[in-house]
Amino acid sequence: xxxxxxxxxxxxxxRNLCIGAASCVMAEGDVFELDAENKAVLKLKGGAKxxxxxxxxxxxxxxxxxxxxxxxxxPTKAIFLHAxxxxxxYP
Amino acid sequence: xxxxxxxxxxGIAGTTAAEAIRTADKTGSLAIISDEQYRLYSRIMLSKPNxxxxxxxxxxxxxxxxxxxxxxxxxxxxxxxxxxxxxxxxTITLDDGxxxxxxxxxxxxxxAARKFPGPGGDKGGIFVIRSLDDAKGIIAKTKTxxxxxxxxxxxxxxxxxxxxRMAGVDVTxxxxxxxxxxxxxxxxxxxxxxxxxxxxxVKILREAEVAEFLGDASITGAKLKDGTLLECDMAIVGIxxxxxxxxxxxxxxxxxRGIIANEYLETSAKDVWVxxxxxxxxxxxxxxxxxxxxxxxxxxxxRTAGNAMTGKHEAFxxxxxxxxxxxxxxxxxxxxxxxxxxxxxxxxxxxxxxxxSRLITWNGRIIGATLINRTQDLAPISKLIEKGVIIxxxxxQIKNPAFNxxxxxx
Numbered sequence: 001x002x003x004x005x006x007x008x009x010x011x012x013x014x015r016n017l018c019i020g021a022a023s024c025v026m027a028e029g030d031v032f033e034l035d036a037e038n039k040a041v042l043k044l045k046g047g048a049k050x051x052x053x054x055x056x057x058x059x060x061x062x063x064x065x066x067x068x069x070x071x072x073x074x075p076t077k078a079i080f081l082h083a084x085x086x087x088x089x090y091p
Numbered sequence: 092x093x094x095x096x097x098x099x100x101x102g103i104a105g106t107t108a109a110e111a112i113r114t115a116d117k118t119g120s121l122a123i124i125s126d127e128q129y130r131l132y133s134r135i136m137l138s139k140p141n142x143x144x145x146x147x148x149x150x151x152x153x154x155x156x157x158x159x160x161x162x163x164x165x166x167x168x169x170x171x172x173x174x175x176x177x178x179x180x181x182t183i184t185l186d187d188g189x190x191x192x193x194x195x196x197x198x199x200x201x202x203a204a205r206k207f208p209g210p211g212g213d214k215g216g217i218f219v220i221r222s223l224d225d226a227k228g229i230i231a232k233t234k235t236x237x238x239x240x241x242x243x244x245x246x247x248x249x250x251x252x253x254x255x256r257m258a259g260v261d262v263t264x265x266x267x268x269x270x271x272x273x274x275x276x277x278x279x280x281x282x283x284x285x286x287x288x289x290x291x292x293v294k295i296l297r298e299a300e301v302a303e304f305l306g307d308a309s310i311t312g313a314k315l316k317d318g319t320l321l322e323c324d325m326a327i328v329g330i331x332x333x334x335x336x337x338x339x340x341x342x343x344x345x346x347x348r349g350i351i352a353n354e355y356l357e358t359s360a361k362d363v364w365v366x367x368x369x370x371x372x373x374x375x376x377x378x379x380x381x382x383x384x385x386x387x388x389x390x391x392x393x394r395t396a397g398n399a400m401t402g403k404h405e406a407f408x409x410x411x412x413x414x415x416x417x418x419x420x421x422x423x424x425x426x427x428x429x430x431x432x433x434x435x436x437x438x439x440x441x442x443x444x445x446x447x448s449r450l451i452t453w454n455g456r457i458i459g460a461t462l463i464n465r466t467q468d469l470a471p472i473s474k475l476i477e478k479g480v481i482i483x484x485x486x487x488q489i490k491n492p493a494f495n496x497x498x499x500x501x
Binding site for chain 2: 020027033076
């Protein structure tokens with residue numbers, strides 16, 4: 001059972017589900033962007049970019065409420081958020 | 092029945108508004124009126140080939156569980172249409188005759204797909220794609236279809252062409268214009284897209300329009316205005332969206348193409364807000380009144396309107412964009428992509444490179460962009476639009492497709 005009130009500890013983009021709709025980039029452009037394959041990637045500290053899984057603390061920036069909004073805005077539910085205790089925050 | 096909050100429209104704008112209301116007000120009575128039979132689903136998914144070809148499980152289309160409505164104390168009224176509004180006594184009349192009263196009202200009715208207006212348009216085998224029922228019909232028909240025609244040059248027709256080709260259906264695309272998406276793109280963009288379509292096996296007929304569909308109960312062909320006969324057992328029509336706002340107009344609410352709103356998404360009537368595709372609102376970032384038909388715009392407007400309905404007065408600010416991909420080609424639009432004589436277009440890339448952006452600038456700022464195979468430019472462009480960065484004097488740098496636009500943000 002997901003719990004959207006829990007703190008986000010890990011972010012993952014499922015590249016098989018991602019259709020490049022870019023809604024996450026719109027919702028939280030400090031964390032998400034599209035790569036050359038038109039798939040969402042996470043902006044990591046140090047300049048690396050990949051689809052994760054990435055620890056929340058390894059992300060370059062972003063705000064938790066906007067990361068949740070980005071996940072909720074995904075029309076294919078391709079963004080997975082997990083809490084510290086491993087439970088799924090979204091979807 | 093009396094409700095504190097009534098939301099007309101059960102799509103992403105209306106449902107997100109309900110969610111926002113519930114974060115501030117857990118108990119105030121709330122009703123969502125939807126003219127569709129279904130709870131919130133992903134309208135974006137509907138036009139994606141992998142959904143049609145059932146490579147993505149059908150269940151993934153649902154964005155809310157059935158229990159969400161009752162768990163959040165939301166009275167969900169599917170299959171009901173609002174037909175009249177009286178803002179003086181705050182009532183909404185439904186098509187079943189029921190009259191509801193509201194304290195705060197959100198209009199988020201969305202648009203409907205424009206249907207083929209000519210003779211034979213009511214025959215079987217002709218589809219539009221807007222609702223889940225439309226998608227179900229297309230999924231079923233695609234399994235047996237042999238020859239399809241797709242009408243229109245835009246996002247919907249592009250995605251439907253790919254889906255049909257992936258399903259092994261013979262596809263002819265009919266464009267009323269001289270080139271794909273002539274209204275919003277330019278020749279180079281249109282050529283790159285047409286090359287991709289042709290390479291993918293789509294036949295393109297330009298400046299071609301259907302005069303009538305032929306056949307008995309189901310179509311067997313189409314007769315074009317120039318007399319050409321095309322054999323087909325399926326047709327998908329993607330010729331735009333219509334807004335049915337008569338009942339809102341009749342209530343005295345100011346409308347144009349959409350429902351007029353300020354930057355707070357307030358309409359001309361007290362305690363009535365608008366969100367989503369029907370909102371023709373004052374965009375603070377672009378500095379003009381716009382109407383945008385895209386998913387995140389609808390979602391974020393729903394959030395702003397829902398917050399406003401519980402007393403959180405906050406202007407709507409978002410650089411919105413829309414993307415699609417197919418035939419190994421990615422297309423994206425950001426901000427306001429309309430071009431007029433006051434606006435200067437800077438281009439990056441070329442037909443030969445199969446990579447081409449157009450940045451639409453106004454008074455030295457970027458206000459919109461169209462990108463073909465350059466989606467990595469989206470994030471910096473949206474930031475440039477949002478921040479209103481002056482790019483005067485940097486045009487030559489921008490024209491170089493290898494130049495990283497993020498440099499302009501520094």
